[in-house]
Each structure stands twice: as C-alpha cells, then as structure tokens.
Amino acid sequence: MNLQQMIMTLHQYWSKQGCILVQPYDVEKGAGTLNPMTFLRALGPEPWNVAYVEPSRRPADGRYGENPNRLFQHHQYQIIMKPAPDNIQEIYLESLRQIGIEPLDHDIRFVEDNWENPTFGAAGLGWEVWMDGMEITQFTYFQQVGGIETQPVSVEITFGLERLATYIQDTDDVYSLEWVENVKYGEVFQQAEYEHSKYTFELSRTELLFQLFNEYEREAERILAEGIVFPAYDYILKCSHTFNLLDAKGAISVTERTGYIQRVRRLAKMCAKAFVQAREKLGYPLLKTEEEEQI
Amino acid sequence: MSQDLLIEIGCEEIPARFIDQAVTQLGNLTEKWLDQERIQFRMLKTYATPRRLAVLVKEVAQTQADQTEEVRGPALRIAQAQDGSWSPAAQGFARKQGVTVDELEIREHKGEKYIFAIRHEVGISTSSLVQSKFVQVLQAIQFPSTMRWGDRHRFVRPIRWLVALYGEEMIPLKWAGLEAGRQTVGHRFLGKEISLSSASCYVEALAAESVIVDVKERKEKIVAQIEELARQYDCNIPIDPGLLQEVTHLVEYPTALVGSFDQKFLVLPKKVLTTTMREHQRYFPVENTKGELLPLFVTVRNGDKRSLELVKRGNEKVLQARLADAQFFYLEDRKLSIDAAVKQLDRIIFREKLGSMGDRVRRIYAIVTELGERFHLDQTSQKQLQRAAHICKFDLATQMVDEFSKLEGYMGYIYAKEAGEDERVARAIDEHHAPRTANDQLPTDILGALLSLADKMDTIAASFGIGVHPSGSQDPYGLRRRALGVVQILLDQSEIELTYHDLIQISLRILEQEELLKEDRSKVELSLLEFFRMRVRSIQLEQQIRYDVVDALLKNDQEPLSYRFQKAAFLEQKLGQEQFKWEVEAFTRTANIVQSQKAQVAQLLPEQLTEPAEKELYEALLQAEVSQRAADQAQNPEAAYQAIQKMAPVIHRFFDQILVMVEDEAIRTNRLALLKSVMDCTISFANFQEIVFPQEESVLS
Numbered sequence: 002m003n004l005q006q007m008i009m010t011l012h013q014y015w016s017k018q019g020c021i022l023v024q025p026y027d028v029e030k031g032a033g034t035l036n037p038m039t040f041l042r043a044l045g046p047e048p049w050n051v052a053y054v055e056p057s058r059r060p061a062d063g064r065y066g067e068n069p070n071r072l073f074q075h076h077q078y079q080i081i082m083k084p085a086p087d088n089i090q091e092i093y094l095e096s097l098r099q100i101g102i103e104p105l106d107h108d109i110r111f112v113e114d115n116w117e118n119p120t121f122g123a124a125g126l127g128w129e130v131w132m133d134g135m136e137i138t139q140f141t142y143f144q145q146v147g148g149i150e151t152q153p154v155s156v157e158i159t160f161g162l163e164r165l166a167t168y169i170q171d172t173d174d175v176y177s178l179e180w181v182e183n184v185k186y187g188e189v190f191q192q193a194e195y196e197h198s199k200y201t202f203e204l205s206r207t208e209l210l211f212q213l214f215n216e217y218e219r220e221a222e223r224i225l226a227e228g229i230v231f232p233a234y235d236y237i238l239k240c241s242h243t244f245n246l247l248d249a250k251g252a253i254s255v256t257e258r259t260g261y262i263q264r265v266r267r268l269a270k271m272c273a274k275a276f277v278q279a280r281e282k283l284g285y286p287l288l289k290t291e292e293e294e295q296i
Numbered sequence: 297m298s299q300d301l302l303i304e305i306g307c308e309e310i311p312a313r314f315i316d317q318a319v320t321q322l323g324n325l326t327e328k329w330l331d332q333e334r335i336q337f338r339m340l341k342t343y344a345t346p347r348r349l350a351v352l353v354k355e356v357a358q359t360q361a362d363q364t365e366e367v368r369g370p371a372l373r374i375a376q377a378q379d380g381s382w383s384p385a386a387q388g389f390a391r392k393q394g395v396t397v398d399e400l401e402i403r404e405h406k407g408e409k410y411i412f413a414i415r416h417e418v419g420i421s422t423s424s425l426v427q428s429k430f431v432q433v434l435q436a437i438q439f440p441s442t443m444r445w446g447d448r449h450r451f452v453r454p455i456r457w458l459v460a461l462y463g464e465e466m467i468p469l470k471w472a473g474l475e476a477g478r479q480t481v482g483h484r485f486l487g488k489e490i491s492l493s494s495a496s497c498y499v500e501a502l503a504a505e506s507v508i509v510d511v512k513e514r515k516e517k518i519v520a521q522i523e524e525l526a527r528q529y530d531c532n533i534p535i536d537p538g539l540l541q542e543v544t545h546l547v548e549y550p551t552a553l554v555g556s557f558d559q560k561f562l563v564l565p566k567k568v569l570t571t572t573m574r575e576h577q578r579y580f581p582v583e584n585t586k587g588e589l590l591p592l593f594v595t596v597r598n599g600d601k602r603s604l605e606l607v608k609r610g611n612e613k614v615l616q617a618r619l620a621d622a623q624f625f626y627l628e629d630r631k632l633s634i635d636a637a638v639k640q641l642d643r644i645i646f647r648e649k650l651g652s653m654g655d656r657v658r659r660i661y662a663i664v665t666e667l668g669e670r671f672h673l674d675q676t677s678q679k680q681l682q683r684a685a686h687i688c689k690f691d692l693a694t695q696m697v698d699e700f701s702k703l704e705g706y707m708g709y710i711y712a713k714e715a716g717e718d719e720r721v722a723r724a725i726d727e728h729h730a731p732r733t734a735n736d737q738l739p740t741d742i743l744g745a746l747l748s749l750a751d752k753m754d755t756i757a758a759s760f761g762i763g764v765h766p767s768g769s770q771d772p773y774g775l776r777r778r779a780l781g782v783v784q785i786l787l788d789q790s791e792i793e794l795t796y797h798d799l800i801q802i803s804l805r806i807l808e809q810e811e812l813l814k815e816d817r818s819k820v821e822l823s824l825l826e827f828f829r830m831r832v833r834s835i836q837l838e839q840q841i842r843y844d845v846v847d848a849l850l851k852n853d854q855e856p857l858s859y860r861f862q863k864a865a866f867l868e869q870k871l872g873q874e875q876f877k878w879e880v881e882a883f884t885r886t887a888n889i890v891q892s893q894k895a896q897v898a899q900l901l902p903e904q905l906t907e908p909a910e911k912e913l914y915e916a917l918l919q920a921e922v923s924q925r926a927a928d929q930a931q932n933p934e935a936a937y938q939a940i941q942k943m944a945p946v947i948h949r950f951f952d953q954i955l956v957m958v959e960d961e962a963i964r965t966n967r968l969a970l971l972k973s974v975m976d977c978t979i980s981f982a983n984f985q986e987i988v989f990p991q992e993e994s995v996l997s
Contacts, residue, residue, distance in 0.1 A: 070617065084446065085445060085446075085454075087446070087454075087456065090308060094484075104484070104485045105485050105486070105599070105602055105603070106602065106603035106606055106607075107603070107606065107607060107610065108595075108597040108598055108599055108607045108610075108611075109484075109485070109598075110309075110546055110547075110598055111308070111309035111346070112309075112312075112546065113309075113311035113312065113313070115441070125443075126441070126443040126453070128309060132610065133606075133607050133609075133610025133611050133613075133614065134577050134579075134595060134610065134611040134614040134615070135610065135613070135614045142443055142444075142445055142454070144443055144444060150444075152444075152448070153446070153447075154443075154444055154445050154446070168610070168613075173613075173616075173617070251643070254642075254643065258645065259645070259648060
C-alpha cells in the first residue's frame, strides 16, 4: 500500500465514522493539533468530528534531507472526535485493520503517554500506541486547550504517516517510500527538505525573524481586541513558527526562551477565550443542529 | 448461605505504574467497607490487568450482622415533666431515633439519669448494600493523576464496563455513567465479550478468554518463559524486578520471544544498549555467562504465538533504528569538544528563576573551590576537583543525554575518558550524581563526594531561596532525596569533617552574591537547617536509635555527623545507668530555670560571684569548657561527656545551697548568667531536656 492509498483509505474510513474531511490548513505549524480545526474547535460544547492530513513543520528536526527519518516537515494524519465515542479504541483499531495492520498478527499496546503543549496551553492524557515496539499513534483525551478546560472531552488521534508507511512498505528510509507508483517520497520532498534546512540553519535572517515575531504578535493582539478570532489565530501560528525558526537557529537564549513561549501562550489563551465567546454569541449553531436532528 | 462477591472495573488501559497501588487500595477499601457494614466474609483477593481492577471476596454473608445500638438522649430531668409525661425534648429524640416514647429506657450515666433509645437494626441483604453503598469504595480509589471523559466522570482512564455479582446474582450498581452487570470483556484481540454466570467463575472464565487476571500468576508465567528462552539460547537473561513488574502490567496474556540486533552495535557503551532496550522498549537485555551483552533481546508480547515471527521482525526493526540513532549520537558527540559543550550549558535552562545550567556550574565550581581549600586538598587533587566541577554537566549538551536522560553522568564519564581527561576527573563526573536513589551506591572518591555535596546543596538551597519547599507528598525536584544524599555522603566521608551547616552557609553566600535569594536569608537558613535535621532524624530513627536521644542531638548542626552518631551510641549506652539520670537532672534543672526567664540573660560577671557554691560552679565550668573543647576536637564523646559530667555534683550542690531568685537584682541576674553559661556548655553536648526516663512507680501511684 503506497502513501497515497494509505491516506485515501484512512479518509474513507474516518469519513464513514462521521468525520468531516477538511484539508490541510495553509499556515505553517508544528503539529496537526495547531490547525484551528482542532485547536479552536476542541473548545466549547459543540460536537465536532474531523479528519485531515497536516503537513507539520519542525525546523529543528531539519537534516538537509540526509537523515532517514528526521524531517523538517512530516505529515500527520489527525482525527478529532468531540465528544469521544465510548468505543473509540475499537473504532481506532479498526482503522489499523483498514490499512492492513491486523492486530492478531502484531503486538498492539496502549502505553501511557501524557501529552502537553505548554506554548498553546494544551494538555491531555492518553497513550502512545505501540505496534511491535514501534510508536504508531498518539492517542489523547484533551483535558485543556488554550488554558480552558474542555467539556465535552475530545479525543485526538494522530498518526505519523511517514513512520507508519515505512513499516507498511518495509523500508528503513522515508525517501524511498512510494508516494504513488513510480514516484518516491524523496522525489517529492527531498529538495524541499534540503533547502528548508539550509534556510533555517544558514540563510535565515535573525533580525528579520525577530522583527516578524514582534509584528505578528502585535497584529494578533490588535485583531483580538476587535473580537475577531480566526485571522488573529493565523498570526499566532506565525508567531509560533517564527519562534521555532529562531530557536532552531540557536538565536534565542535561555533566559529569553521562556519569555517568548509565554508571549505565544498569552495570545493563544486570549484567542481560545475569544473563540468560546464568539461561539456562545452565535448560540452554538452546531449544538442546535444536533438537537434538531434528534427531533 | 454465603456467596462470593465480585466487583470488576473495566477500564481503558491503565498506566502500568499505577496498577499496583490502585488494586491494593481497592482491596483495602473493600475490606474496610465490609467491616464497617458488618458483613462477614472468609477472604479477599484482588486481580488486575491493564484493562481491569477487580476484587473477589470469598464466602460473603448473605446479610449484614444485626446490631443493637444504645443511643443516649437528654437527661431525665429534662425529658420528663413532674407528672411523668414526656417533654417535647424526649419526643423529639424518640422521633429522631425512630422509636416510640414508650420504648425509651431510663439508665444511669455518670451518676445522672438519662433516657436511652435502644435500636435494634436487622441486617440488610449484602447485595442491596453493595447496590446502594459500594460506590463509596470505588470513588475512594486515588491516583496520582486522573482525567475527565464523557459526562464529567473522573478516573485514571475512561471506565467502560462494570461487573458486580453476588453469587449468581447481578447487582446493578450505578457509577461513572454505567450500570454494573455480568458482562465482562476478554483479551482485546484473543478474547470476546462474555457473560459471567457467577462471581466464583471469574478467574477461569477470563482465562478462557486469554486474560490472566492474577498478577502473580502472570508474572510467574513471564519469568518461566524467560527462563525457558535462556535455556534454549544458552544465555543469561537478568530479570530486573522493576521492568518485570511493568511488563506484567502491560499485558493480559504474555508470550516472551527473543529477537536480535546487529552485532556492530555492541561497540556502544553497555549502558547505552541496556537503556535503549529497557527504558525505551521495555526489553530484557541478554548476556552470556560472563555477563557480556549478546546482540539479543527479549520482549513480552501481549498475545499468543500467532505470527510471532512478524512481531519479532517488527521489534528488531525498531530496535535497529534506535541503536542506529544512538550510534549516530555517539559518533557526533565525540566530535564536540568538552569545552565547547560546557559553553553550550549557558543555553540550557536549569529552572525558571534560577538561570542556566552554565550559571549553576559556576556556583558548583565556587562551592567546591572553597571546600577543597578548606580541607587542604593537595594541589593536584584541587586542580582535578576544579576541572571536574567545571565540566561536571557538559554531557547535558550531548545528543546522547538529550535522548537518554538516564545516562547523564555515565556518558560524561565515557566521553571524558575518551577525550583524555584524567580518570579521577572522569569518575567524579559520574559519581557527582550519586546517590541517585535512597539505596544507591555513594561516591567512592573524595572528588566525586565533594562535587556531589556541592551539586545537591546548590539545588536544595537555590530552591529554598526562591520559596520552593517540598510539602507533604509533593517534592517535584527531589529535594528530600538530595538532602538525604548529602547526609549519607557526610556520614560516609567522615574524615572531611564537614557539616550541613557549613554547606548551607557556603551555598547561601554564593546564591546571595548572584542575587538568587528571593526570600529573607535568615529565614531560608532556618528552614534549610530544619530540613536537614529531619533527614538526619529519619536516618537515626531507621537505625533504631531511641527517639529521645535523636531529639536531644537534633540541633547539633555544627558538629560533624559522624560525631553526632557516636554521641547517640554513647548516650544510648548511658541511659541504663542510675548515675546518669542524676547527672541529667542537674543539667535539665539548670536549663529549666534559665529558660523560664523571659528577660535576656545578662553578661556573667565572675568577680561578683561571692558564695562558695557559686564560685565552685564557675571554676567547674571553666574546666569543663577547656576539656570539652579538647574532647570535641578529638571527637571523643566519652571525654566530652566526662567534661560536663564533672559539673553535675557541683550543680546539685549549687541548687542545694544557693537561692537563685533573690530580691537583689544584680545578684539574681549574675547567678542566672552563670547558669546560662553552664547550660550552653551542656547543650553543646546534647539537649538533655529531651531525654526521657521511665517514670518511677512512686510517681505513678
């Protein structure tokens, strides 16, 4: 099964479970969790089920396209279900069967792992799922997002697509993965991997990045003051990514580091709060739909 | 007829580290609850897997025991009017107790007549009690961390089913949004959902669904499988008890298997390999009979033998990738010079408000430099100590330690040796982390010991300095463990004659210079002293030293710990002697009278002592001080005690002949000043007021 088939299979399966298939979000981010379809929508009482692929940028993990499994940008397959269905573990295990992993032929375990993203004031409890000793999924019940307690509790399921694919295609190197027949992963991404690493570690202009961080921060704050959430959130994502670039380059000293994280966290919390208020003002439209359906 | 009672909590995978304590609580709480509800039973057994916590109580009585309760009401004079009619107070009492006024009885209590309600309670059926009240037990189970799910339920992980059976009877108790029944769930992949016909068939029914619910049985099975593999492969597989326990709680049906990795990785330091296997993968490393690692590992699968080859290959692939990473780190790290690594410490944060690791290393350096000078280390050793301090944290900047934090210190040793550092310096880097746990080995070399003291003391003092203290069960920075380590090292390295008091002084001074003390220095110092006293106290009590002796020496902060322990042994041996009691009375009498004075005691003016008995005491004091100083210098508790012992008869004579609290203020204050000096002298040996002598019979009767 090549990568494209994997994605399509997962799409089909999670779509059947009632998930909206949204597309990757077009602002740089370090993880699928930061897509507003998760970060914001996990908040508040409205039901919400989505699945999507998220290209996730981790500048510090850039290896000039030379390391077989560390990447500047990898892909996550992300599912959010709110509220988490009671049989979510079974639903999840069935999705493994769909991509050719029969649990009876493997050693599948749920090993404790508590997830936290302090920069975005988010935390949850759950597991990493192991298959034959390999972590294939992060499985988390969100307890807090943007500093706000989640109610109802969402479940977040995240697959690292490259890692899972290297297992399914039995290779040791992401670049030799088959994306589709006759096209290798490396042919699609290796040049970008090299160039992003080169830019991050060598070519990026520190002064510009610091300036951008400040500007993004100011802009996010300005828009939030108007009660506008989504555009403000975009700027917070940009702050976060800019911080990651600076951090990867070693441009932020220890003492400053905490300060920058706090600045992003402050904005993320404000944004989360503004989102909850905005939904409340709208009368939680998605909640209504569900009630109407029941009638 | 008694029946078995079964309660099972079906859960999504419970973290392995929580299972033992959770199931122990379930057992204890159930037992307590049964006693409290007066329900008899024969025995109780608990079961646990990652997906369930269960308790099976054997031969539980069908109903709780009947009970007769006598409740005392108001006094008769309030309860009954002159004419013998019941007052509203009596009527109210009867109503509240559920009896009629005619049933009230009159009894005497402490010489006064009262009305009593005698309530006979007929026992309720066990199943209805479980139904209505057992939830208390379930709710009382505590975990270090819990989560919310569904409709605001809280537990360690979501609860998905409940079983409650009394014999064959189902008890539909309600908890966590669920209603208990007889449905339970077998192994996630090998089993299915089943209906239990009775409580007593629990273990067998789940065994048929590939779940071994008995923890001990599961563990023994794993051990037997590993031993069998060791025979098959003719190798040695050491079974680490902690890992075994964890693995036992990661599987419901274990199957151990052997996998292999590329021989080329055996060039990596042994601990790198074992840590990768144990910590990251929960594998058991495999050795030959000489204790050398073999390129093999054992993993325990949660399942049966189906597709074992596939499982093995998968695990091998993961380990191979991890070891390739480790090898990459190992090669990369060796390209980084130690001094460049030290520079990078400025970029690694120690703790918020306490600066970087680089700052911390500079503090440790300052502390050990002072310590080394104080103990007249020879020049070579002093240089080695300073070098070791300067580079003691460099391995934090290596990729290996970044990935395997448990290897901190060990990698420092390995890399430092490879970089050509002196063996003693390299060893000090590793040893300065010791002891890592309460029963860990202590530093073997004085360099490692001094470095460890400096490192631990800096962490403790710096934390206290910003107001971070351990409280109750909370000790996130392991300050208690570190302080215990300091005490253990001070005892072990008795020849350095250092005290925790000295260490506190040095650390605080350095922190103050760096402006890292956010709280009042004298307050921090006091709480640090108290903190260390408590550690010493717990060690001494653990050694079965009498608590009063421990407390008598508790505040001897300024003398070496080994001396304090010798004093303790000496005092314990003294306790049985009649003479000793008489001597202690002299010391405590002195202390009592001095401490009863509110005003500050004045300066002693020896020339104004006039009476022979007071002059004699003064002379005795001067002598005692001189010989005590010599004895303390030699750390000879016997001689030190003899020094003050000689004052005892003189003190007694003093109290016989002299009245301290005379009218004349000058004389009175001077006599008190004399006694204060005597007290100071005795207290520098021990605070004798803490010593407890068995009460004499005459006092008791």
